[in-house]
Amino acid sequence: MMSQAFFARHAGKLVLGIPILWIILFMLVPYGVLLTYSFWLKKYPLFVPAFQFGNYWTLLSDPQYIKVLLRTLKIAALVSAASLLLAYPFAYYLVFRLKNTTMRLILFMAVIAPLWISYLLRAYVWKTILGTEGILNSFLMSIGMIDEPSGIFLYNQFAMVLTLTYIFIPFMVMPIYTALEKIPPSFSEASADLGMSDFQTFLKVTLPLSMPGVVAGFTMTFCLSFGDFIAPFLVGGPDGQMVANVMASQFGSALNWPLGSALAVVMLIIVLSIISLSDWFEQSGKVEL
Amino acid sequence: MSNAALNHSTVPRKLRRSRAARARLAADSGFVVIISIVMAFLYVPIAILVIFSFNDNRSLTWPPSGFTLNWYEKLFNNDQLLVAIGNSFYVAGCSTALTLLVGVPAAMALHRYRFPGKTVFRRLLLLPIALPGIVTGISMLNMFKMFGFNLSLETVIVGHATALLAVVVTQVFARLQRLPKSLAEASSDLGANPFQTFIHVTLPNIRTALLGAGLLSFVLSFDEIPVTFFLTGRDNTLPMYIYSTMRRGVTPEINAVGTLIVFTSLILITISVVFTARDWTGRK
Numbered sequence: 001m002m003s004q005a006f007f008a009r010h011a012g013k014l015v016l017g018i019p020i021l022w023i024i025l026f027m028l029v030p031y032g033v034l035l036t037y038s039f040w041l042k043k044y045p046l047f048v049p050a051f052q053f054g055n056y057w058t059l060l061s062d063p064q065y066i067k068v069l070l071r072t073l074k075i076a077a078l079v080s081a082a083s084l085l086l087a088y089p090f091a092y093y094l095v096f097r098l099k100n101t102t103m104r105l106i107l108f109m110a111v112i113a114p115l116w117i118s119y120l121l122r123a124y125v126w127k128t129i130l131g132t133e134g135i136l137n138s139f140l141m142s143i144g145m146i147d148e149p150s151g152i153f154l155y156n157q158f159a160m161v162l163t164l165t166y167i168f169i170p171f172m173v174m175p176i177y178t179a180l181e182k183i184p185p186s187f188s189e190a191s192a193d194l195g196m197s198d199f200q201t202f203l204k205v206t207l208p209l210s211m212p213g214v215v216a217g218f219t220m221t222f223c224l225s226f227g228d229f230i231a232p233f234l235v236g237g238p239d240g241q242m243v244a245n246v247m248a249s250q251f252g253s254a255l256n257w258p259l260g261s262a263l264a265v266v267m268l269i270i271v272l273s274i275i276s277l278s279d280w281f282e283q284s285g286k287v288e289l
Numbered sequence: 290m291s292n293a294a295l296n297h298s299t300v301p302r303k304l305r306r307s308r309a310a311r312a313r314l315a316a317d318s319g320f321v322v323i324i325s326i327v328m329a330f331l332y333v334p335i336a337i338l339v340i341f342s343f344n345d346n347r348s349l350t351w352p353p354s355g356f357t358l359n360w361y362e363k364l365f366n367n368d369q370l371l372v373a374i375g376n377s378f379y380v381a382g383c384s385t386a387l388t389l390l391v392g393v394p395a396a397m398a399l400h401r402y403r404f405p406g407k408t409v410f411r412r413l414l415l416l417p418i419a420l421p422g423i424v425t426g427i428s429m430l431n432m433f434k435m436f437g438f439n440l441s442l443e444t445v446i447v448g449h450a451t452a453l454l455a456v457v458v459t460q461v462f463a464r465l466q467r468l469p470k471s472l473a474e475a476s477s478d479l480g481a482n483p484f485q486t487f488i489h490v491t492l493p494n495i496r497t498a499l500l501g502a503g504l505l506s507f508v509l510s511f512d513e514i515p516v517t518f519f520l521t522g523r524d525n526t527l528p529m530y531i532y533s534t535m536r537r538g539v540t541p542e543i544n545a546v547g548t549l550i551v552f553t554s555l556i557l558i559t560i561s562v563v564f565t566a567r568d569w570t571g572r573k
Binding site: 011012014015016018019020022023026027028029030031033034036037086087089090092093097107109110111113114116117118119120121122124125126127128129131133134135136137138139142166169197198219220223224226227228229230234244247248251257260261264267268271272274275 | 312313316317319320323324326327328330331332334335337338341348349350351352390391392394395397398401402404410412413414416418419420421422423424425427428429430431432435447450451454482483484487505508512514515518519528531532535539543544547550551554555557558562
């Protein structure tokens with residue numbers, strides 16, 4: 001067959017060429033355009049080509065942008081910390097304590113499964129639970145704990161941390177589980193033979209060896225919640241706007257694409273720095289098993 | 290406890306063992322509490338979503354007041370919603386096909402070849418896993434506008450394929466790494482060219498990974514908002530339609546759509562588990 005001969009001769013080029021072409025066309029070119037736009041000027045109702053740092057200067061000098069950025073960093077850090085606190089013991093139990101492999105598979109799948117269930121709905125359901133006329137309020141009233149609906153649950157940073165943790169926790173469980181699973185059981189047996197307690201073994205053997213998983217999980221949950229704009233929109237309220245919301249509004253009602261692009265470049269740089277940092281951390285702490 | 294060996298004479302063996310057993314039991318019940326908290330945290334909200342899709346009251350308050358299928362009936366008479374579902378199938382189908390078409394060669398290149406710039410190549414390919422969708426969405430929006438393309442479902446497809454490429458690459462790459470090298474070597478020793486080796490040896494061995502990756506990217510694309518938000522023209526996908534209804538407030542219709550989505554997802558997860566369970570049990 002001719003086409004087969006063609007494929008055979010050019011297999012190497014195709015295998016490498018297709019993805020490289022895709023990366024150039026749909027990643028490098030868009031990022032380049034994004035960067036270009038971030039230097040442009042807004043002259044209502046148009047955006048005019050220019051090379052000036054006015055947009056970046058606005059981001060630095062207008063305190064509202066710094067405030068939103070710091071808030072976003074804080075929320076992303078809280079979400080990652082909360083996910084870690086729940087995910088680590090969960091994964092640890094599955095790998096080291098649970099002897100029943102079917103049960104282990106079921107529990108692991110049960111944590112991953114929500115990733116398949118609409119992300120939008122997972123944010124929405126917390127709005128229906130936490131709202132003033134929501135399920136939590138009416139439940140607390142029906143059991144007599146409160147007399148009238150309370151507005152303290154929804155539209156604040158707590159609601160956001162809760163919702164984002166709910167959405168992104170699978171991304172913490174997966175890498176930690178994989179890292180723990182790679183540790184040979186003989187290590188903890190050896191540690192026990194040397195007279196270490198379970199807890200000492202955990203601190204001196206298991207935890208250090210699982211750090212790459214923790215770092216990977218932290219990186220993913222941090223970056224993903226850092227860039228989220230749906231959950232803040234649904235449960236965040238006026239005090240819960242994050243960088244991505246400000247960014248989206250520049251492409252919507254505020255209609256200032258150059259400023260929005262500058263913000264996107266800042267976000268891209270932050271995410272890239274976090275990924276590089278976590279890569280470096282992973283490389284430096286690597287132990288060959 | 291580090292001198293447990295020395296304790297042999299002083300503490301009776303049975304007692305030591307029971308003390309350790311008790312500590313283990315305490316730790317295990319602590320773990321069970323955490324497992325239960327995580328499971329409740331993950332599944333009570335989903336249960337609430339499902340329960341209230343059958344509630345015969347417009348307001349979502351506890352306790353549910355009665356059973357109705359009213360909200361489901363409304364869904365099936367909602368033309369906009371049905372169009373949105375159709376659009377979502379089109380987008381998810383095409384973007385899955387595209388990601389596989391680009392992602393499988395990419396995974397093979399990472400697995401098989403050494404070439405200059407491989408680290409950068411790998412970094413860029415995997416970037417969208419941690420990169421918030423909004424950055425992909427905005428940068429592609431900028432590009433399409435700059436080069437004069439109109440936004441449509443097709444621009445959404447390209448956006449999704451780019452955002453989901455990393456998912457396919459990681460899954461297929463992980464499987465390729467687990468394949469013994471000898472398979473491909475034997476094939477080329479027997480005179481097969483690289484293309485024949487791929488079709489007759491590699492492909493059958495990574496079939497389940499392809500299926501898993503394809504299903505996952507289909508579901509993720511079906512569900513995608515941040516990229517779609519910026520790249521869609523006049524047409525709505527299902528999540529974009531739901532999102533626009535949410536702006537108007539909370540309604541049981543959303544719960545009904547949500548319930549249908551939850552059950553469809555469950556079916557797809559089961560399919561993927563059935564297909565990958567074999568690899569799972571063989572792992573340890």
